[in-house]
Amino acid sequence: MLKKLQNHINTNLSFLKEKKLLLAVSGGIDSMVLVHLCHHLQLDFAVAHCNFQLRGNESDDDENFVKSQIENLSPRAQSRGKIPLFTQKFETATFAKEQKLSIQVVARKLRYDWFYSLLANHNFDFILTAHHLDDSIETFLINFTRGSGLDGLTGIPEQNDKNVRPLLIFSRNEIETFAQENNITWREDSSNASDKYLRNKLRHDVIPILKELNPSLLSSFENTIKNLKQSQSLVDDAAKIVxxxxxxxxxxxxxxxxxxxxxxxxxxxxxxxxxxxxxxxxxxxxxxxxxxxxxxxxxxxxxxxxxxxxxxxxxxRQQTADEAIFWIEKDQVEVKVPLNLTFCNLSDISVQSTNVIFVDEEKLQFPLTLRKWNEGDIFYPFGMKGKKKLSKFFKDEKYSLLDKSNAWLLCSNDQIVWVIGKRQDERFKTTATTKNILQINYIE
Amino acid sequence: MLKKLQNHINTNLSFLKEKKLLLAVSGGIDSMVLVHLCHHLQLDFAVAHCNFQLRGNESDDDENFVKSQIENLSPRAQSRGKIPLFTQKFETATFAKEQKLSIQVVARKLRYDWFYSLLANHNFDFILTAHHLDDSIETFLINFTRGSGLDGLTGIPEQNDKNVRPLLIFSRNEIETFAQENNITWREDSSNASDKYLRNKLRHDVIPILKELNPSLLSSFENTIKNLKQSQSLVDDAAKIVxxxxxxxxxxxxxxxxxxxxxxxxxxxxxxxxxxxxxxxxxxxxxxxxxxxxxxxxxxxxxxxxxxxxxxxxxxRQQTADEAIFWIEKDQVEVKVPLNLTFCNLSDISVQSTNVIFVDEEKLQFPLTLRKWNEGDIFYPFGMKGKKKLSKFFKDEKYSLLDKSNAWLLCSNDQIVWVIGKRQDERFKTTATTKNILQINYIE
Missing domain, CATH: 3.30.465 (Uridine Diphospho-n-acetylenolpyruvylglucosamine Reductase; domain 3)
Structure with a gap:
């Protein structure tokens, strides 16, 4: 196993060499084996243990166990001293209550926040976790059971960002054998994974049957995820090209x-x-x-x-595209972007407000457009004779700079129909000869 | 279920309408439900039943059951008579022995050969089979268990070529409910699928657990394969573009x-x-x-x-590309295509045959090439003074047309070094001053 890992690091994870590594160690078999492997390979690493204080004495015993184990590891490289150990107690339950989040979500957040602060403060390059091939197949089956896309069916990634999982090439079996052969002790794993029930069910009830159907399930699975990762990379290419x-x-x-x-x-x-x-x-x-x-x-x-x-x-959603022009088709009944408008044909006029206008539909050229104002825009303010520069209108109405940049214009053939919520244009108003009245509502 | 199928055919399988359909009917619940559904929807269909004669009386009982069931179905459409029924007995076991193939492979071949002959002789447009969503999830898990690429994880296809599976949108549950509600009778299914053991194991031991973990497993699965099919289509695009x-x-x-x-x-x-x-x-x-x-x-x-x-x-493999030129690098020790050659540097010359030549390595320009002859090729036959047209050489050596087209030339800088297996070129032979002798062997 040591050879295989050495090889794997040389071939596929060579970026780990000569780097400062932080090992996430719960005290369970997987992470304890990871510690011993890294120790044997004389990698430059420290250990981080989270005490979530969720199981009273047991949690503290885990912490003490990790402490004593790490202290007892003799320095391998002459130049190095003891293996640095970081431990941290978290008020997980209190925190979860305060934030109204599940214990699992909070534990995950606390854990990673702390890891990343250690990374930053002590110049570590990567966080190593002890996920293995059986974890990966469980993740596949969890995602499959829940329904997933290709992304969810490519197993646990070997690396994302600063997180590296060098043991993904090993089965749970290999890890157990290595632990026995090297007299490695561990504490029964007390994962806080949110999918613990699912995982146990798959681990104990489903995967053993699949292994019975195909004794080399794990290596078939490795091929499958290799294939799917390749397909994924082709999907990415196609998505990018198109x-x-x-x-x-x-x-x-x-x-x-x-x-x-x-x-x-x-x-x-x-x-x-x-x-x-x-x-x-x-x-x-x-x-x-x-x-x-x-x-x-x-x-x-x-x-x-x-x-x-x-x-x-x-x-x-926060910002609408100011330079964009939005089109409104004939008989369209509403616009929601960049602002809320409704349109309805009416036979008689009943309401009046600056947020409602009535226009002569026959005078409009569809599609209408919604746009911001431009220097040089003119319009014919409702109830006035003649035209006015929009900039002048804004000034007279004491528009602030912000008001102006927030103003939307409803236009027909680029002629202003409505300075929305402010003033209608004279040219499009209803008259005695109007056949179809179009009511337009602006809902702020 | 009838409505849902009608809808599905209208929306997604509209090419089935007004077509002549052949239903593959074993007599099991799935295919009997398919018969009744098609009958209710007044589709234009006939029924084909294979009797593989693998279970003695039982096989014959299945055949008789299908016969009587189909005969008892009253014609729905006025214009149509009775539902046409085709049955065929196969000497499956004998055939499998003769061909040294498994029963399953032979049964599959016999079945599809017969279906396709019915299609051709009676102008059917499509073969309909009764595969459903539970079959599809089993296929997914079988392929996953064995190891697979994306292709194997997109479920049973709704259509390939003339085969259409209109019931893939239904679960086994829906089919059972429909059978009960409509008093449909069936014979216990006696599938000859090569993966029967696997399928049963997944059906009875694995899928129920997954359904317990996610009660809406089947609809999640439908989403998953929809996602994966989309990914597959992007993979196809990328593969084609590149x-x-x-x-x-x-x-x-x-x-x-x-x-x-x-x-x-x-x-x-x-x-x-x-x-x-x-x-x-x-x-x-x-x-x-x-x-x-x-x-x-x-x-x-x-x-x-x-x-x-x-x-x-x-x-x-059968044909090498005659117009191609194959390159041979310095120090390359063997060529296998388009024919077998080995190269070795020697200090003394021991063997002689038309399939072995010795040349002065310094006279060669690498890479050497292997190619077919061209009109106008000349060479300097070993032991002769001066050059000769290759066409003349072939004539003198009484080469047939076939001999000529089979002849390969080993060339250096497009000069012929060897008419392989026939005659070496004078220009490249070893001399007293040769430092490095290169032996080239042609292994027929």
Whole structure:
């Protein structure tokens, strides 16, 4: 096992050599074996142990066990002293109560926050954890059981960011054998993983049957995830290549050209993939938006996806794209982005407010547009004779700089119909001869 | 269930409508439900039942059961008569013995051969089988257990070629409920699937646990395979886009430009994918060939992959690419394609035969090449004074047309060194001043 790990580090993880490593050690068999392996290989490492204080004396016994074990390890390299040990007690339960989070989520956060502060304060390069191949197959099956995409079926990653898992090439069996042969002692693992029940069920009830069906399940699994990782890399390539053909990134938003995108028979697959990283998960509504009218939108927690004629616009919810023009089709009943408007045809006029206007539909040229103002814009303020520079209007109305930048214009053929929420334009007002009155409401 | 299937056919399988369908019916619950559903939906279908005669009376009882069930179905559409029924007895066991194949493989072959002959002779458009969602999840887990690529993890396909599986959207539960509610009778299924043991184990021991862990396992699974199919379609796109950039298809072989290919960090993933369909499965040797010397080759059952300088050549094993030029580097010790040659530096000359030549290494310009002859080739036959047209040489040596097309030339700087297996060239022979003798052996 020592040879195999040495080889693995030389071949695949050579970036670990000559680096300062921090080992996450619970005191369980996996992490204790990791300690001994790193010690034998004379790697430059320290040990970090978290005491979450969730099981009273047992937690403290774990901490003391790790302490005594690490102290008893004799220095291997002449130049090095004792193995540095960091321990930290956490008020996990209190913290969880305060933050209204689950113990598992809090423990995870406390653990990683502490690791990263150790990394920063003591100049460690990487955190090593003792996940192995059996953990990885369990993760695969958990994700499969819950429903997953390709990403969830490529096992535990060997590295993400500063976290490295050098034991993923070993089975639980190999680790147990090594522990026995080298008289390594450990404490029964007391994982706080949120999926502990799932994991145990898979470990004790499911995986043994799969191993009976295929005694070399683990090596088949290694091949499977190797294959799937390769497929994943091809998926990434395709997503990137087609994105570059179809999408253009403006300053504040991204434009997807639907004319180009829809030429791909699997255009949904591309769109889902691009949008997933912006928090979109309701694929039905994204399928719908492809065939929806202009103005239709889908929201994620952070972003807005807006159908805008033959494009899709993607932008953060907090900011609308100031330079963008939003189109409004005839008979469209509402706009939600960049602001809330509703449209309805009326036979008689009943309400009046600065947030409601009535216009003569026949005077409009659809699609209407919504845009910010430009220097040089003019309009015909409702109830006045003649035109006025919009900049003058703003000044007279004592608009602040912010007011001006927040102002939206509803336009027909680029003529201002409404300085929204402020003043309607004279040219589009209803008259005695108006046949169809269009009521437009602005809901702040 | 009827509504859901109707919907599914309208939305996703509309190509089935107005077509002549052949239903594969064993008499088990799944296929009997399929019969009733198609009957209710007034689809235009016939029934085919295979009697593999593997379980004596039981097999015959199955056949009779299907016969009586189909006869008792009253015609739904006025214009149609009775449902046509085809049955066929197979001497499966005898056949398997004769062909030295497993019962399962033979049964599958007999079944599909017969179906396709029915299709051709009676103008059916599609074969419908009754696979359902539980079958699909079992297939996923079988492939996962055995080790698989992405292809094996996308469930049972809804369609391949003429085979359509319209019930994949239903669970076994739904099918059982429908059978009960509609008083459908069936015979206990007697599948001859080669993976029957595996399937039963997964069905009874594994999947129930997964369903306990996630009661909506089946719908999660539907999402998973939907995701994976989308990923698969992106993988296909990437493989195609990069193939077009890197590979060129000549008349008899394909050339992969390694200079271009190696620019992709995941070049192995591409190569594995392209080569898998040519029967290559030993990925280690393909990784090796990328960094190997020119002349190195890997064989599949049907094809040869040859490293040829900064390209890889792929061609069928039966035929070598006549127009191709094969390069031989200095110190290369063997060539296996297009024919077997070995090279060794010698200090003294001991053997002589037309299949062995000795040349002065200093007179050679590496890389040497192997190629077929061209009109206008000349050489200096060993032991003769002066040059000779190769065409004249062939004539004098009474070469047949076939002999000529089979002849290979070993060349240095396009000068003929050896008409292989026939005559060495005078210019490259060893002399008293030769320092390094190169022995070249042709092994027929």
């Amino acid at each position: 994105y570059e053909k179809v999408a253009s990134e403006e300053e504040h938003h991204t434009v997807f050209d639907l004319t180009k995108l829809l030429k791909y028979p699997n255009h949904q697959a591309y769109l889902f993939r691009w949008l997933a990283s912006f928090g979109f998960a309701d694929w039905n509504s994204i399928s719908d938006i492809l065939i929806a009218q202009s103005g239709k939108q889908v929201l994620s927690n952070t972003h807005i996806l807006l159908k805008n004629r033959n494009t899709l616009l993607l932008f953060p | 193939y077009e950039k890197v590979a060129s298809e000549e008349e008899h072989h394909t050339v992969f430009d390694l200079t271009k290919l190696l620019k992709y960090p995941n070049h192995q993933a591409y190569l594995f994918r392209w080569l898998a369909s040519f029967g290559f499965a030993d990925w280690n040797s393909i990784s090796d060939i990328l960094i190997a010397q020119s002349g190195k080759q890997v064989l599949s059952n049907t094809h040869i992959l040859l490293k040829n300088r900064n390209t890889l050549l792929l061609f069928p």
